[in-house]
Amino acid sequence: MSIVQTTRPPAVPSTKVANFKPTLLQTEEHHLCPGCGEPVAIRLVLEVILELGLAQNNVCVIGHGCYGSFVMTLDVDCTLCLHGRAPAVSTGVKRMRPDVAVWTLQGDGDMTSEGLAEILHATARGENITCIMLNNGVFGDTGGQMTASSVIGQRTKNTLEGRDAAYHGYPIVICDMVASMQGSAYVARGSVHNAAAIAQTKRLIRKGFQRQLEKKGLSLVEILTMCPTGWFVPAAGGADYMMESLGKTYPLGEIKDVAAAA
Amino acid sequence: MVLRLLDGSEAIVEAAILAGARFYAGYPMSPATELVEYMAAKLPASGGVCINAATEIEGVNMAMGAAAAGFRAASGSCGQGLSLMQEAIAEAALNETPLVIFNMARNQQDYFQATRGGGWGDYRTITLAPKDLYEAVEHVQLAFHLADLYRVPVIFMGDNLLARTQMAVDIRKFDFGPLPPKDWQLDGTSGGTGASRQIWTFGGGKTNTPGPGPSRHWEQIAAKFDMIATREARHEQGFVDDAETVVVAFGSGGKFVEFVVNQLRAEGRKIGFFRPVTLWPFPGEALERATDACSRVLVFELNAGQMIDDVRLNVGHRRKVRPIGGVSFDESGLNIGPLMDARVIRQRILSALEGEVK
Numbered sequence: 320m321s322i323v324q325t326t327r328p329p330a331v332p333s334t335k336v337a338n339f340k341p342t343l344l345q346t347e348e349h350h351l352c353p354g355c356g357e358p359v360a361i362r363l364v365l366e367v368i369l370e371l372g373l374a375q376n377n378v379c380v381i382g383h384g385c386y387g388s389f390v391m392t393l394d395v396d397c398t399l400c401l402h403g404r405a406p407a408v409s410t411g412v413k414r415m416r417p418d419v420a421v422w423t424l425q426g427d428g429d430m431t432s433e434g435l436a437e438i439l440h441a442t443a444r445g446e447n448i449t450c451i452m453l454n455n456g457v458f459g460d461t462g463g464q465m466t467a468s469s470v471i472g473q474r475t476k477n478t479l480e481g482r483d484a485a486y487h488g489y490p491i492v493i494c495d496m497v498a499s500m501q502g503s504a505y506v507a508r509g510s511v512h513n514a515a516a517i518a519q520t521k522r523l524i525r526k527g528f529q530r531q532l533e534k535k536g537l538s539l540v541e542i543l544t545m546c547p548t549g550w551f552v553p554a555a556g557g558a559d560y561m562m563e564s565l566g567k568t569y570p571l572g573e574i575k576d577v578a579a580a581a
Numbered sequence: 582m583v584l585r586l587l588d589g590s591e592a593i594v595e596a597a598i599l600a601g602a603r604f605y606a607g608y609p610m611s612p613a614t615e616l617v618e619y620m621a622a623k624l625p626a627s628g629g630v631c632i633n634a635a636t637e638i639e640g641v642n643m644a645m646g647a648a649a650a651g652f653r654a655a656s657g658s659c660g661q662g663l664s665l666m667q668e669a670i671a672e673a674a675l676n677e678t679p680l681v682i683f684n685m686a687r688n689q690q691d692y693f694q695a696t697r698g699g700g701w702g703d704y705r706t707i708t709l710a711p712k713d714l715y716e717a718v719e720h721v722q723l724a725f726h727l728a729d730l731y732r733v734p735v736i737f738m739g740d741n742l743l744a745r746t747q748m749a750v751d752i753r754k755f756d757f758g759p760l761p762p763k764d765w766q767l768d769g770t771s772g773g774t775g776a777s778r779q780i781w782t783f784g785g786g787k788t789n790t791p792g793p794g795p796s797r798h799w800e801q802i803a804a805k806f807d808m809i810a811t812r813e814a815r816h817e818q819g820f821v822d823d824a825e826t827v828v829v830a831f832g833s834g835g836k837f838v839e840f841v842v843n844q845l846r847a848e849g850r851k852i853g854f855f856r857p858v859t860l861w862p863f864p865g866e867a868l869e870r871a872t873d874a875c876s877r878v879l880v881f882e883l884n885a886g887q888m889i890d891d892v893r894l895n896v897g898h899r900r901k902v903r904p905i906g907g908v909s910f911d912e913s914g915l916n917i918g919p920l921m922d923a924r925v926i927r928q929r930i931l932s933a934l935e936g937e938v939k
């Protein structure tokens with residue numbers, strides 16, 4: 320056992336979370352807003368892929384949203400497909416290359432608004448893919464409008480007085496829908512609002528990929544991510560705002576795990 | 582040569598499998614329905630996968646994924662089903678995914694859809710329109726070849742007659758020459774190497790391997806289609822050298838016209854025919870030459886007048902050009918109607934020759 324020497328400064332300065340570049344990114348630079356939760360979530364996925372030994376055996380299919388700009392920096396084979404269609408494109412990749420880990424990177428707008436049919440039918444078919452949905456309850460990329468996942472009372476650019484159930488309808492809780500279907504193997508919801516949640520979310524992502532490797536069916540990991548810009552709150556206030564709004568409708572934790580059931 | 586009596590759709594599916602197709606995703610729609618039935622029956626035995634897509638949108642995007650993974654893949658439908666695929670067809674053109682789309686059209690009202698397209702961007706789609714099942718067996722294989730050669734979507738344009746008529750055909754293999762390696766395919770192996778792959782409509786590339794960026798990328802795509810236009814236009818013609826009248830028709834209609842023109846020639850009429858085999862690229866220069874000396878160009882197509890635009894663009898004197906086709910369905914609205922009949926076509930040609938425009 321080594322003893323940490325505390326009487327003099329370390330030879331190598333400690334690594335801050337902020338200046339740690341995941342191996343599977345070509346650069347740590349990104350053009351997302353200050354306080355955005357998406358880069359944190361993406362980093363977790365990349366770490367899991369590396370740790371599972373999938374760096375040279377995975378394909379990422381990216382949807383349309385702010386995370387889309389990572390198509391230029393992810394150091395994995397990837398395609399940015401049409402809005403909402405990532406589970407369909409992934410199906411084609413996976414059916415032709417069943418031994419490659421295939422994952423989607425989508426947002427709540429991409430998955431629950433434009434692409435609801437694709438995620439549900441991919442689940443119904445029990446496709447062995449892992450779908451990552453970054454949920455900020457808005458179309459962040461287009462400036463913060465309501466998605467199917469915006470929560471009741473949420474102010475967006477086109478629900479200025481807050482989402483009103485009587486007028487705008489109710490949010491789609493995609494995890495519950497997917498979990499209720501036979502083709503899903505693993506469904507969980509994480510968040511990146513604090514260090515503990517980040518650590519927990521990484522475990523959820525890992526399990527999602529493991530179920531894919533075990534060929535158990537579709538795994539969906541939803542991750543609540545801060546979008547201070549789309550919510551019109553200060554960058555530092557994103558985490559608190561998120562847990563008070565989205566966090567109430569979307570509780571964190573595992574929703575389904577076929578391994579646990581078996 | 583092995584002749585077998587096959588349904589048109591079955592022969593097309595066998596030709597696709599012979600061409601190396603390994604993935605198909607489709608959704609039933611007459612008369613494209615039998616394609617997905619035969620694919621489902623035959624693809625798995627050849628190591629392939631056929632999926633009953635939930636929508637045409639889903640099906641064509643699945644095929645894009647399979648093609649992006651490096652495999653020959655196709656989807657198919659007709660009419661409104663093809664309409665739903667337009668976004669993806671354009672995307673495949675712009676992100677350079679080789680894809681084959683079978684349009685087993687109900688009729689010939691899809692000419693604009695195929696040659697102009699309803700998707701976004703400066704793109705074109707090579708469209709092969711065989712006149713019969715013999716040619717179809719070759720065109721199916723050619724479609725996959727051209728898709729891989731140029732990394733473009735290719736439309737195979739059949740129709741009700743082709744899909745649902747039985748014929749004795751020989752499904753033989755065609756060799757169209759060498760193809761470039763698929764060094765762009767997403768096989769998942771290049772992660773973490775610093776040179777991982779990307780398929781993306783905007784042509785941005787990655788940090789380590791920057792692409793040309795959207796403007797230059799789309800210019801290059803457009804230039805590629807210009808190049809294809811000069812290389813891949815195909816046509817068939819007969820008796821045009823001394824013809825006073827040239828009849829232009831495509832697909833099954835072209836075969837009917839060819840038959841009628843042969844009859845009229847035998848009767849001493851100075852008449853010829855011209856059939857665009859590729860609807861895009863339209864064989865415009867060949868048509869210009871074929872119609873240079875004639876005094877009349879008749880256009881037979883089963884629609885209210887679509888290909889006639891391309892004919893007028895390419896015939897020197899556009900006043901020579903006259904339509905003799907029309908909208909023609911049976912009462913179901915799904916099948917070819919009474920106009921696709923050699924006697925009717927003959928009558929329409931003769932009326933035009935006598936100056937009575939119907």
Ligand SMILES: Cc1ncc(C[n+]2csc(CCOP(=O)(O)OP(=O)(O)O)c2C)c(N)n1
Pocket residue numbers: 382383384385386402425426427428429430453455457458459460461466
């Ligand atoms: C067919 C189509 N419709 C609309 C758009 C415009 N669009 C681009 S990104 C986006 C929002 C995506 O929202 P989400 O998936 O939640 O991602 P976020 O930006 O919030 O991370 C939209 C609507 C598009 N690219 N394609």
Ligand code: SF4
Pocket residue numbers: 350351352353354355356357385455459460545546547548549
């Ligand atoms: S708009 Fe929202 S999701 Fe997009 S980069 Fe900014 S904070 Fe992130």
Ligand SMILES: [Mg+2]
Pocket residue numbers: 384426427428453454455456457458459466
């Ligand atoms: Mg969003």
